[in-house]
Amino acid sequence: MALHTAEAIVLRRYPFRETSVTLSCLTDQFGKLKGLVKGLRRQPNRYQSAMEPLTINRITFYDTRTSQLHLISQCDLVDPLMAIQQDLPTAQVAAFCVDLVDTVVPLEDPQPATYRLLRQTLHHLALGGNDLDWLRIYFVVRVLHLAGFRPRLDHCTGCDAVVHDQGYWSVKQGGLVCERCLHTDPQAEKASPEALHMLDALAQAEEPLVVVPTLIPLLRRRLDDFLRWHLERPLKTMAY
Numbered sequence: 001m002a003l004h005t006a007e008a009i010v011l012r013r014y015p016f017r018e019t020s021v022t023l024s025c026l027t028d029q030f031g032k033l034k035g036l037v038k039g040l041r042r043q044p045n046r047y048q049s050a051m052e053p054l055t056i057n058r059i060t061f062y063d064t065r066t067s068q069l070h071l072i073s074q075c076d077l078v079d080p081l082m083a084i085q086q087d088l089p090t091a092q093v094a095a096f097c098v099d100l101v102d103t104v105v106p107l108e109d110p111q112p113a114t115y116r117l118l119r120q121t122l123h124h125l126a127l128g129g130n131d132l133d134w135l136r137i138y139f140v141v142r143v144l145h146l147a148g149f150r151p152r153l154d155h156c157t158g159c160d161a162v163v164h165d166q167g168y169w170s171v172k173q174g175g176l177v178c179e180r181c182l183h184t185d186p187q188a189e190k191a192s193p194e195a196l197h198m199l200d201a202l203a204q205a206e207e208p209l210v211v212v213p214t215l216i217p218l219l220r221r222r223l224d225d226f227l228r229w230h231l232e233r234p235l236k237t238m239a240y
C-alpha cells in the first residue's frame with residue numbers, strides 16, 4: 001500500500017455507516033478519487049477538515065490498489081472558499097461546476113489541467129462580483145474541451161464534411177450538420193459564425209475569457225442543450 005499526499009477539492013460527500021464519510025474529490029496529481037474518512041462525523045477534531053463539498057484540502061491517503069475506495073488518513077483544510085456560500089446564485093454555479101466535473105471526469109486518471117481550471121473557477125466565484133453567466137459558459141466549454149467531449153464545430157456530425165461557418169446547429173445530433181444532412185434534423189438552426197468563433201476561443205483559453213454579452217443567452221442555450229444530449233443523466237444543478 002502506497003501512501004500519497006495531494007491537494008483535493010471535495011466534489012461530493014456521503015455519510016457512510018454510523019460515523020464515517022465517503023467522498024468523491026478531484027486531486028491535483030491523481031485525478032478524481034473516491035475516499036473514505038473513518039470516524040469523521042464522530043471525531044471531527046481528529047481531522048483538520050470536515051471535507052465539505054466545495055472546499056480545498058490537503059489529504060493523505062493509502063492507495064490500496066485493490067479497491068477504488070481509498071482510505072484517507074489525514075485531511076487538512078487549505079481553503080474553505082466560504083464566500084461562495086454567501087450568495088445563492090454563486091453557490092448554485094459552484095455546485096454545478098463540481099457536479100459537472102464529477103460527471104465527466106473518469107476515476108483515477110490524472111487531470112492536472114482540469115484541477116487547475118476548477119480551482120481557478122472556484123477562486124473567481126469566491127471573489128464575488130463576477131458575471132456568473134460568462135464564467136459558467138467558460139467553465140463548461142473548458143471542462144468539455146479538456147475531457148475531449150466538446151461539440152465538433154468544424155465538421156458535419158452526419159457526413160463529416162467540413163462545414164466551417166456554414167453549418168446548422170443540431171440539438172439532436174449534438175453538433176453541426178451540413179446543408180445536405182439537414183434532413184436528419186429539420187429543426188437545426190443556422191449556426192452563428194460569431195458564436196462558433198467564441199466557443200473556439202473559449203476552448204483554447206487557459207485563463208477565464210469574458211464572453212461577448214450579446215452571445216451569452218445563445219451560448220448558454222447551446223451548451224445546456226449539448227450537455228443534456230451528451231450526459232446520461234441530466235444534472236439537477238444545471239437549472240440555475
Ligand SMILES: [Zn+2]
Nearest residue numbers: 156159178181
Ligand atoms: Zn453532412
